[in-house]
Every structure is written in structure tokens, then in C-alpha cells.
Amino acid sequence: MFSSSTEEVGVTPECGQTCGVSPNDRSGVNETTSYGPPSTSSSSSHQSLREGSSSSSHGLSLPRMASGQLHHSFTLGKTSSSVLATTSDSSSLRSRGGTPKLWRTAGSAGATGIHPARTPLTDHTVTSCSSATSTSGASVIVAVVEGRGLARGEIGIASLNLKCPELILSQFADTGAYAKVITKIHILVPLEILMPDTVSEKGKGTKLFNLITENFPGVAFTAIQRKYFNERKGLEYIQQLCAPEFGTVLMEVQAKYYCLAAAAALLKYLEFIQNSVYASKSLKVSFKGSEQTAMIDSASATNLELVVNNRDHRSEHTLLGVLNHTKTPGGARRLRSNILEPLVDVDTINIRLDTIQELLQDEELFFGLKNAIGHFLDIDQLLSVLVQIPKQETVQVAEAKITHVIQLKHTLDLVPRLRLVLKNCNTALLKAYSTSLEDNRFDMMLEQIKTVINDDTTYLKGSLNMRTQKCYAVRPNINEFLDIARRAYTEIVDDIAGLVNQMGEKYGLPMRTSFSTARGFFIQMKLEGLVLPEGKLPAEFIKVTKHKNNYGFTIADMMKMNDRCDEALREIFHMSYVVTCQLLGTVHEHIHCLYKLSDAVSMLDMLLSLANACTISDYVRPEFTDTLAIKQGRHPILERIVGQQPVSNNSYISEGSNFVIITGPNMSGKSTYLKQVALCQIMAQIGSFVPTEYASFRVADQIFTRIGVDDDFETNSSTFMLEMKEMAYIIHNxxxxxxxxxxxxxxxxxxxxxxxxxxxxxxFLLSLKAFTLFATHYLELCHLESLYPNVENQHMEVQHTRSADTGAESVVYTYLLNRGCSEERHYGLRAAEMTALPSNIIQEAKIIASKVSQQLLAKHHSDPETQRQRAVYHLATRLLQTARNSRLDPDSLRMYLKGLKKQYEAELQAAEPPASMDTEEE
Ligand SMILES: Nc1ncnc2c1ncn2[C@@H]1O[C@H](COP(=O)(O)OP(=O)(O)OP(=O)(O)O)[C@@H](O)[C@H]1O
Structure with missing residues (x-):
């Protein structure tokens, strides 16, 4: 069967040379005439490559982490129910039976909550992960450890993305619901979570362990012996692996024992599961405390549909979907992590906003940058493979290494273009990136690469294209045997084209040569208008497949030629590998400048994406003040869904009026409005423009949401428990x-x-200065406005129309927010009227509902406690106003305060029982 990756070579029966692999395409290859003796024996080196010989035999000069670390690869699917004997040196961690002693997995997931199924981390896992947003594309391994005894609640996390060589450490205090840990892990989208084996001793897990396994049921969990969570080893690892430009992180983390301990276990584990180790001084190591970013817990991220749509996980109706116009995987990853962890530093946000403004004002810059950025590959992933040293050398490893060198050249080739676009920019961030790209290490690397790799070698899409690029990547005359092998390969490819020609002529059929990675070269024929001799395919056509409108097949001779082709390619890749390893050894010392490039490209891509979003809808630049003030704000996702501007609304929340109660009938737009405010706040804090006419925000250090889930998939009791848990979390944090x-x-x-x-x-919330938007159907809560000066009632307006024909009343939703409490009553019953409920039941329900609410209201107004509270708050407000505005001299102030005291006493007397005056005297 043909996969979608099947490519047409474009070889027509009469043009056998157009396979894209003709020697004529590669200048110089055919010109090699003299072949001296090989520097290494072709057969012996080839042999050693197959057998996985030590890299040194091929001149691979990348430094290894330490001697004795060339571990064997092993099967990860195996599980062991017991912890094997423990020894301290790394070699003893290797299991004799193939399963390393480093970790243990539980025998039964049900009993312990440990999930024994692990995803093998092979090269394939690393390279096949491409999605930045889905868990299926997960490539991050996270180690988590919690302090014990008095240090319980102190959490250390270390994570490493297999696609990006950055070790991220964090340490913070987190107790109760461990929401910070869970949120952090959610943001990382882990492939696997490592914890000390002590978290689930005797089948009983710690609270943190249970929460993690509950929250990440689909993620592989591995328990590692506690002794490998060793902070001293962690520090040693970091000293050894951290690239010099990130060395200051050592100062930050040297006393952060838990994250160091997590790092030790993680890096030790990675040594075992990956068939490679990180080269010395090659990793980016960073410490991310929770203070630089706003905290959005995972429930809130879900409620607000920040990166995943709740109804359809593949849908782009999320905030990420609205803002994501990125061109590179790094840009998409950066946007995603920013949405989940927006900034809190106003200066940094404003720097981003300045950049977006410049991009929007300067069309040439916008399109120039977009074009330059669009050609970059995943630089993080490239870096990741470049700083790893394979422990085995196979044909696949050799082929991959050549691809990496081609990708590196492709990436470096793009730097001058990017520099040029950034040259005349004005804003601080673009200037800073422009300066950082002036680093001459980019040019030095490119120069060195060009001494070995052909000038026109570049990264291309398509398996045959890339095969050709790899085949001819190394310049001619560098290795004579390579040139011979390439000649042989070219001849075989020409023979294949000739064979297809012959077959076409023999049967009078329109055949063409095709190529796919799985099949190699094969023959294709369009089904349309095909007249077969004797009405069937000739018998010599074998391995026939039918895909869409095509027949695919091969013949015995072609299969033999494919084998010869593969043999020639193996030779080519092996010899090219030796050359590229030597090359990489020489450029390795400069490789770390790619971290800079990766940072620049991902950030520029993200900002371009945010600027792009402004061109699709009318967004404005937000301001940052102490007030949340939005003029004509719109819901960014709703706007995308309906394809036209939804009804816009104003918002105003300030310190003196920081609690807004929103009422209104079902379906009147309350939830949409609440989410709209939160989404605009998040957009502003990542440095994006917002869908409003004007907007000012107070930077939020945390964004909490408690939004009801759909009734149909939760029972009442579990809905209630969930509500209470979410509220408890908000109140604690x-x-x-x-x-x-x-x-x-x-x-x-x-x-x-x-x-x-x-x-x-x-x-409780009213006693804080936090900004709260509280939507409710309980109209009784509107009385809080008369008790608390900082409460404001607002409601969603609806209109009623009566049908001239039937006289039936219907509701028109305006989605407009207005001051005051909703006047609508019994709208639930009105909604019920539209259903098939019998009318006598509805009438009866209306009568009871009206009686109950009258009783409740009367009870509330006569409640002495309510009256006392009202008196206290009236006094407090007046005192506050006096303190703020008073220019009275001391005597007049005293008189005024006495007056206030009398008024307060009178109000208190009206309430029973009388309250003590102690507090007020003070
Ligand atoms: N500003 C708006 N402009 C246009 N359509 C809107 C707007 N706000 C809400 N809607 C539409 O109304 C529907 C209902 O809105 P929403 O769920 O916010 O109402 P609600 O008052 O929270 O309802 P309930 O009280 O039943 O939960 C939305 O799905 C959306 O299609």
C-alpha cells in the first residue's frame, strides 16, 4: 500500500535521467577520476559500523560524559516486580537480564497505582514526536521528589524534553491539593514521570503520588530507588553538562536540594533509556521558579479552553488555536507555554507589545521576517540530537547523523537572511535579537561545514529528495571510496529508470518510477483509462497494491536492483558518516550558539503569530494600570467560531469596586462574559493585543476559575465535591x-x-483585594451590594416579545451587560415551560417558588446580624473616604468622627442583640 509519503520521482519512460539522482545533477561527482588507497579499510569499517563498534574507531571526537558510560541498550517493555540489589557505581545499575536496576515497576497497576506499561524511548520516539500540543506528541521526562519529615511539601522537579536539550529545574513549596505540582506537570505534557520508589511503599502511596497517578492516568510512571535522588550527584551532573553560557544557573540552584536530587535521578535514568548520552558542557540548564509567571491551575486552563477544546480535543477552538499562526515547532511550543504561564513583569510584556506594534506598522519587516522564519526547522530538536553521543553505531545512526549535518547547514544558511531582515528594526527586542545573531560562531561553523559539505546541499521535504541530499552531501574528492560508491549508486538508479522504460514499451503501458521509504523504487501506473493486455496485470508484476487511482508493483529484477541500491547507499552513508563525525567534532565547540538562534527564532515566530492574529481581527494594544477596564471586549474564541463579531461588553474592576456579581437567566451570556475577561487578561499578559476597543489590566499573579462542568457527565454529588475542592484550592492560594x-x-x-x-x-473573597467576577443564579446574593462598598451588581439583559398570533411569550437574549441585579424571576420555570412538562406542574411550581423567595427575603431583612454588618461597613466606608479626602484640621476631624460614632450607635441599636463598642472605640 502506498503511504501518503509516497513520492513520484517524475521519471517518464523517455527521461530516465530525471530521477533527481542523476550524476549530472551533482557537479563534481563524475569528475573524480583518480582513486587513491582508502584511508580505512572499507570492508572492516563497514563491518564495525554494523556491529556497533566504538565511535573512536571512526574518529568521532565529541567528548563523552565519562568513561565507562557506554551502556547497552535494553528492552524497556520488560518490568520487574522487585527492586534488584543496589550498588553505587553506574555499571552495577545495569541489569544482567537486560532490565536495569535503576528503577522498579509495580507488578500490578491496580494495586499500587503504578502504571507498568512504559513507552519505549527509542530514536523513533524522539523523532516522530512533532505535535507541540497533544499528549501523543509528548517527549518530556519529568522527575518529581518531595521533601520528607519537616520538609514535606517542599517539591523539586527536573524535566528534560527529548526534543530539546534543556534541563529545567524548579523548586517550590506546595501542600494541600498539590495544585502547583500538578499544574507544572500538566504544562510540561510529560511522556513519563519518575518518582522515588518510597512514594508507594507497601502498596500505599503518598498523597502526592496518588494525585499524580490520578491526574496523569495515560502517562507512564516509573519508580526509581530513592538513593538516585541525590542532590550532590545532581550538582555534579549540572557542573559537567551545563553549557558555559548558562553557567550562572549553578549559583541559583546550588542550595536547592530537591530540584538537584530530581535532576540526578532524571539524568541517570536518561543515560539508561536513551541509547546515547549528552556531551559534556552541552545542555542548557535553567531554573524556573514560580514567581516570574502567573499561575493558572490546570482546572482553570481546562475551563478556559486555553490549549485544548473541551468537546473536541482536535478542535482549534481554543485560545492557542486563535493565536497560533506560528511557522516553526519551536514557535508553537513557546506560544503554548506562554499561554499556560503568562508573564507578570510589565516591562517584559511592554517590550513584546512594542515589537508587535512595530511588526504591524512595518509591513516589509513583517513579511520579511515571516519569510525568513518560515524556513527554519525545529532547532531545539536539532540541538538535542547534536549534543547527544550515540552509544551504538548502526546504519540508521550513520544516516541520521548525515541528516543532522544537512539540517545544521540548512539552519546556518538561514542566519544571514534573518540578520538582514532585523538590521533596521527599531524596537528593543528586535534589536537585541539582531545583536545576538551577530555572533560570528554561526559563520565559523558554516565555513567549516562548507569545506566538507556541498554548497547546494540543503534540507528538502520528501524521502527521495532527502536520500539524494544525503547521498551527495559530502564534497567529491574527500573520500575516494565514497565517490566510487556514489557512482555505483547513480548507475543503479539509471538502470532502474531504464528497466521501467523497457517494461513500459514491452507491455505498452504508461509506467513511471516511484519511490517510497518502505518499498524503495517501484513502478506506478494510473488506473484511469488503463487497458490491460488480456484484461489483467502481467504475471511478472509482483507485490501489487492499489491505492487511490494508482497501481503500484515491482518486478523481480527491480527488487534485485533495489537491494544493490541499498548496498551502495550503506557504503555511501557509512563513509559520509565518518567524514561528518570528524566535521561535527570540529564545529562542536561552537554549537551552543544554536541555543541563541533557537531562542530568537521561537520568540520571533511567536510574536509574528501574535501580530498575525491582529490582522485577522481588530485587536488593540492593552495598557497596564491598577484597574481592569475594558471597552467593548469580545470573546476571542467565540469570535473565531461564529466568524463574526459577537456582542461586545464593557468591564470595570478596581480596588474600590473589586467584586462584581453577575446575574441573568440561563443562556443569557454570563459564562461567556466571564471567560472573555479571563482570556483577554491572559492575552494581555503574554504580550498580545486584545479583542477590545480599549483595555487596561492589572497584572494578575494568579488566575483562578471555578466554572461548572456539564451536568450530564457528573452526578450531583461529584459535581458538588468538585466545586468544593476547587473553591478550597482558590481560598488557600x-x-x-x-x-x-x-x-x-x-x-x-x-x-x-x-x-x-x-x-x-x-x-471571604470580599476581604481581599483580588478582582472577582461572580456569576450566579442566586439573586439573593445581590444584597451584598448594599452591605459591602466594593461589590457591584451587574446583569445580562434580556427582552421579552409576545407572538401576535399565539400570544406566547419568548425571550430575546441581548448578551448586553448592564448595572444592577437581574429583574428576571423564575426563568428556570420559563425555560421548563418550553419543554413537555405538564402546565399544571409548572403553575404549582411558580406559586411555591414565589412563596419561598418572599419568605427568604423577609427573613434576611430582619436578620440582626445583617443589619450589624451593614452598620459596620457603612462606618468603614465613611472612615475610609474621610481618611482619603480629608483636609480638615484636627478639631473639625474629631467633631466629624464623633458624628459618625453617633450615627453608628444608632444603626446598631436598630439591630438586636446590641454589639460591643470595643472595636469601634479603638
Ligand atoms: N456576547 C455574546 N455574543 C454573541 N453570542 C453570545 C454572547 N455571549 C453568549 N453568547 C451565546 O449564548 C450562548 C450561551 O451563553 P452562556 O453559556 O454564556 O450563557 P449563561 O448565561 O452562562 O447560561 P447558563 O446560566 O445556562 O450557564 C453561548 O453559547 C453563545 O453562543
């Missing part, structure tokens, strides 16, 4: 600079209890 979105709290229980919970939660 909220700060004065948080943004909180709460939608329909307390609906998973009785109305009375629901109102009680909402009331108490509101009062």
Missing part, C-alpha cells in the same frame, strides 16, 4: 493580585446550602 472567575457556585446542592456557601465564599 488566592492573593490580593489574583483574578478570580466563579460561575454558578453551589448548584450541586440544595438552594439553601448553595446560597449559604456562596455567601460565605463571597464574604
Amino acid at each position: 488566592v492573593s490580593d493580585r489574583s483574578l478570580i472567575i466563579i460561575d454558578e457556585l453551589g448548584r450541586g446542592t440544595s438552594a439553601e446550602e448553595g446560597i449559604g456557601i456562596c455567601h460565605t465564599v463571597c464574604e
